[in-house]
Amino acid sequence: MPIAGIIIYEDNRNMTLKELIAEAHSIVPKISCESFAKDPDNFIIIDVREGTEIAETGSIPNAVNIPRGLIEMKISPSSDDQGFNASTPIIVYCGGGSRASLAGKTLIDLGFKNVQNLAGGFRGWKEFSN
Secondary structure: OOOOOEEEOOOOOEEEHHHHHHHHHHHOOEEOHHHHHHOHHHOEEEEOOOHHHHHHHOOOOOOEEOOHHHHHHHOOOOOHHHOOOOOOOEEEEOOOOHHHHHHHHHHHHHOOOOEEEEOOHHHHHHHHHO
């Protein structure tokens, strides 16, 4: 029986949540708020936070809310009807960056080629935009 916080892979390698996040951060490149703000219309921006968080704090303009736990069920590189394809430039963000990295890694695993994590997450965006 798996222990809470430990993921067991087929090769019997165990990873803690901290290690999973570190791996995701190493795979998903970050984009600064400054770089994103220069051309925000060039990206599909996905807020991976839960709806209750967004209701409390707000969201980045034009962001699509797809909670991290549903991301692989909601989009795929072949979802042309939603404007997504493998080369679609996507920015993911959460409150601070960890969930977004995990979501970004999932998108990369699904076949998306141009995924970035907004550095600092929503908190970083709020600081930048004020």
